[in-house]
Amino acid sequence: MDTEVELKLTVSPQAVGKLKKHPIIAENIANIQTHHLRNWYYDTSSFSLSEHRLAIRIRESGSRFIQTVKTAGSSSGGLHERQEFEADVKYPELEIDKVSSSEIRGLLSALSSELRVVFTTDFTRETLDIPFQSSLIEMAIDQGQVEAKKRSWPISEIELELKRGDPQDIFALAKELAGKVPLQIHEITKAGRGYQLARGTEAPIAVSLPQGDTLVLDAFRAIISNQLSQLLACVANWQEAQSQTTFVELIRSFVTIKDLLWMFKSAVSRSASTEIRSQLMDVYEQLEPLDEQCRYGLWLSELEKLRLGDLDSQQTLLAWAKSYKHIKSWDTLIPEINDIVFGVQMGQMLISLSEWVYLQPWRGDESSRLKKRSKRSLAAFLAHWFEEHWLDVEQNVRDIKQDEGGWQGPQQRIERLIRLTLYWQQFYKEKKVRRFLAPWHDLVAGADELNRLKWLAHKVDKLPQNEQGEVLDWLGNERGACVMAITQTLEGLNRLKPFWG
Numbered sequence: 001m002d003t004e005v006e007l008k009l010t011v012s013p014q015a016v017g018k019l020k021k022h023p024i025i026a027e028n029i030a031n032i033q034t035h036h037l038r039n040w041y042y043d044t045s046s047f048s049l050s051e052h053r054l055a056i057r058i059r060e061s062g063s064r065f066i067q068t069v070k071t072a073g074s075s076s077g078g079l080h081e082r083q084e085f086e087a088d089v090k091y092p093e094l095e096i097d098k099v100s101s102s103e104i105r106g107l108l109s110a111l112s113s114e115l116r117v118v119f120t121t122d123f124t125r126e127t128l129d130i131p132f133q134s135s136l137i138e139m140a141i142d143q144g145q146v147e148a149k150k151r152s153w154p155i156s157e158i159e160l161e162l163k164r165g166d167p168q169d170i171f172a173l174a175k176e177l178a179g180k181v182p183l184q185i186h187e188i189t190k191a192g193r194g195y196q197l198a199r200g201t202e203a204p205i206a207v208s209l210p211q212g213d214t215l216v217l218d219a220f221r222a223i224i225s226n227q228l229s230q231l232l233a234c235v236a237n238w239q240e241a242q243s244q245t246t247f248v249e250l251i252r253s254f255v256t257i258k259d260l261l262w263m264f265k266s267a268v269s270r271s272a273s274t275e276i277r278s279q280l281m282d283v284y285e286q287l288e289p290l291d292e293q294c295r296y297g298l299w300l301s302e303l304e305k306l307r308l309g310d311l312d313s314q315q316t317l318l319a320w321a322k323s324y325k326h327i328k329s330w331d332t333l334i335p336e337i338n339d340i341v342f343g344v345q346m347g348q349m350l351i352s353l354s355e356w357v358y359l360q361p362w363r364g365d366e367s368s369r370l371k372k373r374s375k376r377s378l379a380a381f382l383a384h385w386f387e388e389h390w391l392d393v394e395q396n397v398r399d400i401k402q403d404e405g406g407w408q409g410p411q412q413r414i415e416r417l418i419r420l421t422l423y424w425q426q427f428y429k430e431k432k433v434r435r436f437l438a439p440w441h442d443l444v445a446g447a448d449e450l451n452r453l454k455w456l457a458h459k460v461d462k463l464p465q466n467e468q469g470e471v472l473d474w475l476g477n478e479r480g481a482c483v484m485a486i487t488q489t490l491e492g493l494n495r496l497k498p499f500w501g
Contacts, residue, residue, distance in 0.1 A: 005161065005162040005167055005170070006159050006160060006161040006162065006170075007159070007160045007170045007171070007174055007185065007354075008157060008158070008159055008185070008186055008187070008189070009157060009158040009159075009160070009174060009177075009178075009183040009184060009185055009186065009347075009351075010156060010157045010158075010183070010184040010186050011141075011156055011157065011158055011181065011182070011183055011184075012156060012182065012342070013143060013154075013156045015181050015182060016141060016143065016156070018180070018181050019141075019158075019177065019180075019181045020141075022177055022180050022181065024130060024132070024173070024176060024177070025128070025130070025139070025177075028128050028129065028130050028131075029128065031128050031129060032126050032127065032128040033126070033127050033128070034124065034125070034126050035061055035062070035124070035125045035127070036061075036123075036124050036125075037059055037060070037061055037121075037122075037123055037124075037125050037144075038059070038060045038120065038121070038122045039057045039058065039059045039060075039120060039121045039122075039190075040057060040058050040092060040117045040120055041055060041056070041057045041117065041118055041119050041120065041121070041191055041194055042056050042057065042058075042094060042115045042116060042117055042118065043056075043115065043116070043118045043195075043198075044111055044114040044115060044116070045114065045116070047118070047195065047198075047199065048111055048114070049107075049108075049111070049115075050195055052107060053071065053072035054069065054070070054071060054072070054104065054107070055069070055070045055191045056068070056069045056070075056094070056108065056115075057070075057191070058089065058092050058093070058094065060092060064088060065088065065089045065090065065091060065092050066086055066087070066088055066089070067086070067087050067088075067089045067094065067095060067098060067099075068084055068085070068086050069084065069085040069099055069101070069104055069108075070083070070084045070191070071083045071084070071104075085099055085100050085101055085104070087099070087100070094108075094112075094115060096108045096109055096112055118148065118194070118195075118198045119146060119147060119148035119149075119194035119195070119197060119198050120146070120147050120148075120194075121144065121145070121146050121147075121155065121190050121194065122144050122145060122147070123142045123143055123144025123145070123155045123190075124142070124143050124144055125140050125141070125142050126140070126141040127139065127140045127141075129163065130173065132169055132172070132173045133165075133166070133169045133172060133173075134165050134166055134169060135162060135163075135164060135165025135166055135169035135170075136162075136163040136164050136165060137160050137161065137162060137163065137165070137169065137170060137173055138159075138160075138161045138163050139158065139159070139160055139161075140158065140159040140161070141157075141158055142155050142156070142157050142158075142159070142190075143155060143156050146190055146193050146194045146197060147197070148194055148197035148198040149197065149198060149200075151197045151200075152197070153193050153196075153197060153240075155190060157186070158177075158183065160173060160174060167358070168355070168358075168359065171351060171352075171354065171355035171358070174351045175348055175351050175352065175355075178344065178347045178348045178351055179344065179348065180344075181344075182342055182343055182344050182346075182347050183347045183351075184235065184342060184346070184347050184350065185232065185347070185350045185351050185354055186232050186235070186236060187229055187232045187233070188232075188233070188236050208222075208226050209222075209223065209226075209424070209426060209427075210222045210223065210378060211378070212377060212378050212379030212382075212427060213377050213378070213379065214377065214378045215375065215376070215377065215378070216264070216267045216375075216376055216377070216378055216381045217267065217268070217360075217362065217363060219378040219381075220260075220264050220267065220268055220362070221357065221360055223260060224257070224260060224261075224357055225357045227253065227256055227257045227260060228257070228350075228353055228354060228357055230253050230256075231250075231253040231254065231257065231350070232350070234246065234249045234250040234252075234253045235250065235341060235350075237249065237250075238250050238337075238341060239341075239342075242334055242337075242338075244294060244330060247290075247291070247294065247337060248291075248294070250287075250341070251287060251288075251291045254280070254283075254284045254287065255284075255419065256419070256423065257280060257353075258277075258280065258281075258284065259416055259419055259420055259423070260420075260423075261273055261277055261280075262416070263385065263420055266385070267376075267381060268362045269362050272361045272362040273356075273362065275352075276352060276353055276356045279345075279348070279349040279352055279353075280349060280353070282345065282349070283340065283345055283346050283349050286340045286345075287337070287340055287341075290333055290336060290337055290340075293328055293333060294330075294333070379427065382424055382427060382500065383500045383501075386421070386498075386499075386500040387498065387500055389417055390417060390498070393410065393413050393414060393417060394493055396410050396413070397410050397414070397443065397490065397493075398490060398493075407447040407450065407451070411443075411444060411447040411448075414440055414443060414444055415444055417440075418437055418440055418441065418444070421433060421436075421437060421499075422437075428499045428500065429499070432497065432499040433499045435496075435497070435499075436496055436497070436498070436499045439489045439492050439493060439496065442485070442486075442489045443486060443489055443490070446482055446485055446486040446489065447486075449478075449482050450479065450482055450483075450486075453475055453478055453479050453482065456471075456475060457472075457475050460472055460475070
C-alpha cells in the first residue's frame with residue numbers, strides 16, 4: 001500500500017507547448033517519458049463501489065495490465081492524500097484475490113457478480129521528475145479523454161506528485177508554473193469525471209458543516225476547505241455548461257468565501273488572511289461587473305412586463321434603461337467570463353487559497369483576545385456573533401429616514417447577514433429561522449425597489465413633455481406604496497424572536 005500526495009491542475013491543450021518551455025521544465029525535459037494509458041473502471045449498475053468511496057480499475061501500460069484499487073482518502077482544496085493498492089494481472093480482467101486489503105477484498109468479492117465496466121479513460125501521459133527546493137516532484141501531463149455511455153470529456157491536466165520532501169513545495173512549484181501559463185486547480189479526478197458522465201450529473205456542490213462542539217479554529221479550517229471545494233466544483237460546472245445558472249453558482253461561491261472570512265475575523269488573525277483576501281477580491285472585482293450585467297438584464301425583463309397606459313412611454317423608458325447600462329448579450333459575456341475564470345490571476349489565487357487552507361497560517365498567530373475566542377465551541381461563537389450583528393443592524397435600520405439614499409450601506413449588511421444565517425441554518429430550527437428572516441427579506445426587496453424607482457425618475461425628463469405626467473404619477477404611487485410597506489415591516493421587527501436563543 002502507498003499513500004499519494006498530489007495536486008491536480010488543468011491546462012488548455014493549446015498551452016501545453018508553452019508550459020514545456022518554462023525554465024523549470026525545460027531544464028528537465030531530457031528525462032521526459034511518454035506512455036499511452038488506457039483504463040477500464042469497474043462498478044455495479046447502481047454504483048455501489050462509488051457509494052463506498054472506492055474505485056477499481058485495470059490499466060494497460062505497454063505490455064502490462066495493472067489492477068489498482070483507490071480509496072477516497074482526503075482532499076484539502078485540491079491537494080489529495082489517499083491510499084491505493086496495486087497488483088499486476090495477466091489479462092484486462094479483475095483479479096479480486098490480489099487486493100491486499102482484506103476488508104476491501106471482502107467487499108469486492110461480495111459484489112463480484114455485479115461488477116462491470118462503467119467508463120474508460122484513454123490518454124497519453126508524459127512524466128518527468130523535477131528537483132524543486134527541498135523536494136523531488138513527479139510531474140505528469142495527461143491528454144486524452146474520458147468516455148461513458150457514448151459521452152466523452154477531454155483530459156488536459158497536470159498532476160504534481162510528491163515523491164519525497166515537503167508538500168508545501170508542491171504549491172510553490174504550482175504557483176511558479178501558473179505565473180507563466182494559465183493553470184486551474186481542480187479536485188475532480190478522472191474517475192470522478194467518469195462517474196459524472198456515467199450518471200449524467202454535474203460536479204456535486206454540497207455544504208458540509210462541522211459539528212457545534214468543534215473548536216472555532218478547527219471549524220474555520222473545515223468550512224473554508226469545503227467552500228474551496230465548492231468553488232472548484234463551480235468552476236468545473238461552468239467549464240462544462242457555461243450557462244447563467246452555473247455563472248450564478250460561481251459568483252455565490254466567491255461571495256460565501258468572502259462572507260465567511262469577514263464573519264471569522266473576530267476569531268482569526270486578520271494579518272494571517274490579508275494576502276489571500278486581497279487575491280480573492282482582485283478576481284471577484286473583475287467578475288462582479290459581469291454579474292451585475294446579468295442581474296440588470298433580469299430586471300429589465302421584469303420592467304418589460306409593466307403596462308403603463310401609453311405603450312410608447314414604456315418603450316422609451318426601456319430604451320433609456322438599456323442604454324444607461326450598455327447591456328450586453330449573454331453570448332457576448334461568456335468570452336469575458338472565460339478570460340477571467342481561466343486566466344493566470346484566477347489560477348494563482350486558487351493555488352494560493354489551497355495552500356492557505358493546507359498550511360493554516362492563522363494558528364499560532366493570535367493575540368490574547370483571539371486565543372480566548374478561539375477556545376470557544378463553534379455553537380457558542382455563532383450564538384454570540386448572530387446576536388451582536390443582528391441587534392446592531394436592527395438599530396441601524398430604525399435610524400434610517402425613508403428616502404432612497406439611506407439604505408445602501410445597511411442593505412448590504414442585511415444581505416450579508418441573511419446569507420450567513422442561511423449558511424448556518426441547519427444549526428437552528430428551520431421555522432424560527434424562516435420567521436426571523438422574512439421581514440429582513442422584505443426590507444431588502446423594498447430597498448431594491450426604491451433604488452430602481454429613483455433611477456427611473458431621473459430618466460423621466462428624457463421623455464416627451466406630454467408623456468411625463470403619466471409616468472411620474474405611476475412612479476409616485478409605486479414609491480408611496482413601497483415606503484408604506486417598509487415602514488410597516490420596520491414596526492414588525494419588535495415582535496421578532498431570535499433564532500439563536
